[in-house]
Every structure is written in structure tokens, then in C-alpha cells.
Amino acid sequence: MKVIAIxxxxxxxxxxxxxxxxxxxxxxxxxxxxxxxxxxxxxxSYYFRVQPKVRGGSARxxxxxxxxxxxxxxxxxxxxxxxxxxxxxxxxDLQLDDLSRPKQRLRQLLKGLxxxxxxxxxxxxxxxxxxxxxxxxAADALLVPVVPxxxxxxxxxxxxxxxxxxxxxxxxxxxxxxxxxxxxxxxQDVADEFRKTNRGALKTVIPNASVIERMGLEQAPVRKFxxxxxxxxxxRNLWREVKRRIG
Numbered sequence: 001m002k003v004i005a006i007x008x009x010x011x012x013x014x015x016x017x018x019x020x021x022x023x024x025x026x027x028x029x030x031x032x033x034x035x036x037x038x039x040x041x042x043x044x045s046y047y048f049r050v051q052p053k054v055r056g057g058s059a060r061x062x063x064x065x066x067x068x069x070x071x072x073x074x075x076x077x078x079x080x081x082x083x084x085x086x087x088x089x090x091x092x093d094l095q096l097d098d099l100s101r102p103k104q105r106l107r108q109l110l111k112g113l114x115x116x117x118x119x120x121x122x123x124x125x126x127x128x129x130x131x132x133x134x135x136x137x138a139a140d141a142l143l144v145p146v147v148p149x150x151x152x153x154x155x156x157x158x159x160x161x162x163x164x165x166x167x168x169x170x171x172x173x174x175x176x177x178x179x180x181x182x183x184x185x186x187x188q189d190v191a192d193e194f195r196k197t198n199r200g201a202l203k204t205v206i207p208n209a210s211v212i213e214r215m216g217l218e219q220a221p222v223r224k225f226x227x228x229x230x231x232x233x234x235x236r237n238l239w240r241e242v243k244r245r246i247g
Contacts, residue, residue, distance in 0.1 A: 001114045002246050005122040005139040007132065010155040013145045014178040016043040017212050019123035021235035022143075022242065024221035027080035029239070031118040034072065034081045038092075038135075039125040042085035048075045049219050050082045057088030061109065062095040068109055069116075077224075081117075093130045106134035128162055137168050141246050145178035145206070148190040156198070174245060176202035176238065202245075204238040207231055 006019040016039070023035040037044035042052030050073050060066040073082045096102045110120060124135055136142065144159065146152050156175055163173065175198050181187050195201065206212075209231040211222055218225045222232045 001110075001117050001120060002141070003110060003120045003122065003139045004141045004143060004242065004246070005124055005135045006143045006145070007122075007124040007135060008126055008144050008146075008152075008155065009128055009159050010147075010152055011126040013147045013152060014206060014212075015126075015145055016047070016123055017215060018143065018145055018178065018206065018235070018238070019121050020044050020047045020215070021221045021223065021232075022239050023080060023119075023121045024077060024223055025236050025239035026119050026121075026243075027077055028223065029243075030079065032079050032116065033119050033121065034083060034113065034117045035121045035123065036068075036083035037085035037123050038089060038131065039085055039123055040087050040089040041125075042087075044123040045082065045084045047215055047219055047221065048077075048080075048082050050075065050084045052085040052087070054084060054086035054088070057086055058092050059088065059095055062092070062099070062105060067112055069112060089125075096130045096134065102130055103133045103137050106131075107138040110138055128159075136163070136171055140170055141172045141174055141242065143202075143242065144173065144175040146175050146194060147179045148177060148181075148184075148187040148194070150190065153190060153194060153197075172245060174200065174202050174242065176204060176206065178206040179208040180205045181208045202238065202241050204234060204241050206234050206238065 006015045023033050027033040045052040054071050056066055075082050096105055146156050207230055211226045211229045211231045226232055
């Protein structure tokens with residue numbers, strides 16, 4: 001089982017769109033997939049029409065009074081299950097801080113799923129927190145969407161600086177460009193800088209497309225309602241590239 005986290009320090013960079021569409025593409029390829037919506041806002045859960053509610057909340061999970069398998073829900077897509085969000089996730093940092101090994105709890109929870117899934121995708125809230133450090137220790141790959149702006153590049157540098165202090169050995173960091181508009185000179189300039197300074201970056205670029213915005217109206221990944229759109233093709237290619245990288 002491979003754990004793939006979609007994460008950024010910065011909000012509003014397309015994390016949830018990437019998580020939802022990559023999970024859908026992996027499931028469509030025949031893999032057994034789980035998407036865990038770790039964001040208390042519950043956007044991934046909404047896109048898959050899953051109620052953002054975990055019985056007993058995050059406290060029971062953190063304490064070990066319940067396990068992930070107790071809360072998993074099927075989606076309408078073959079091979080794709082959901083661990084829904086819950087508003088109690090806003091307290092995860094405090095709950096994790098009470099543990100003796102606070103950075104390892106997420107990894108321990110996921111271990112019980114190895115016999116069920118080929119891939120687990122984590123849709124992560126922004127910021128560097130104790131929860132995000134749990135994500136770093138649990139994940140095999142950290143996918144970092146980068147919007148072509150100077151501030152987004154700056155937060156990627158901040159993330160790399162943080163990980164340089166003690167990145168888990170097995171963690172592959174894979175930034176990629178998202179919300180890209182080729183007709184904008186600024187986007188082209190920032191994209192050039194991004195490629196120069198991030199040689200391990202994924203080559204696939206996710207466009208800034210209205211069809212991605214329609215996901216909220218359709219409550220579905222792009223492949224369901226616009227399978228031949230540029231955005232759907234881009235997410236399909238992104239998944240193929242990620243899959244090659246992680247083996």
C-alpha cells in the first residue's frame with residue numbers, strides 16, 4: 001500500500017481538486033483506493049457526496065477507541081472508498097500532542113488498511129502543524145501543488161527548508177504546477193523559475209480551467225462529467241507520472 005499526501009503550506013492552490021481527481025483516476029485504472037479527507041472543511045467529502053461525519057469524532061481515533069475501518073464509506077465509484085472529514089479534525093493537533101509519540105499516530109492508524117488498499121490519498125489542510133508532521137511520517141509521496149505566483153514559490157521553499165531539518169527517509173517530495181494559464185506572461189515566468197529550482201518536480205501541469213470549478217456543482221471528479229477535457233487529461237497524465245515515480 002502506498003500513501004500519497006496532497007499537501008501545501010498555502011491554501012487555495014488546488015489541493016482538494018488534485019486529491020479528488022487523482023484518487024478517481026487511480027480507482028478507474030483498477031486499483032483499490034481510499035481517500036481520507038483530513039480537512040475539517042470537508043470539501044473532498046462533499047465532492048464524493050459523502051457526509052462529513054465520523055462517529056465519535058477524531059478524539060476516539062487518536063485514542064485508539066475506534067479504527068479507520070469502523071468509519072470508511074463507499075463512494076459511487078468502483079474501487080474508491082472514503083474516510084470522511086469531521087469538524088472535530090480542527091482539534092487534531094491538540095489531541096495528537098497528548099500522545100507519547102505524537103508524530104507517528106497517523107502512520108499507525110493507516111497500517112491496519114494495508115490488506116485492503118493499493119493506494120491511500122490524503123487530502124491535507126494547509127499549514128505546518130503537528131498533523132502535517134504526522135502526514136510527512138505516514139506518506140510515501142508528498143504531492144505539492146504550486147500556483148504560478150511568487151508567494152506560492154516562497155511557501156514551497158519554506159516547506160523544503162522545514163523538511164531539510166528531518167525529512168523521513170522514505171518520503172518523496174513531488175511539487176507540480178497547478179492553476180496554470182499559459183497566456184499570462186507572469187505564469188510563464190514563474191513556471192520557468194519553478195522548473196529551474198525544482199528539478200525533481202512533476203512535468204504534468206494542471207490548467208486553470210472552468211471545468212475544475214464545476215466540480216462543486218457536479219459533486220464529482222472531472223472525469224465523470226468532462227472526461228475528454230484538458231483538465232481531465234491533465235489529471236490522468238499526472239496520475240500516470242506519480243504512479244511511475246512511486247513504483
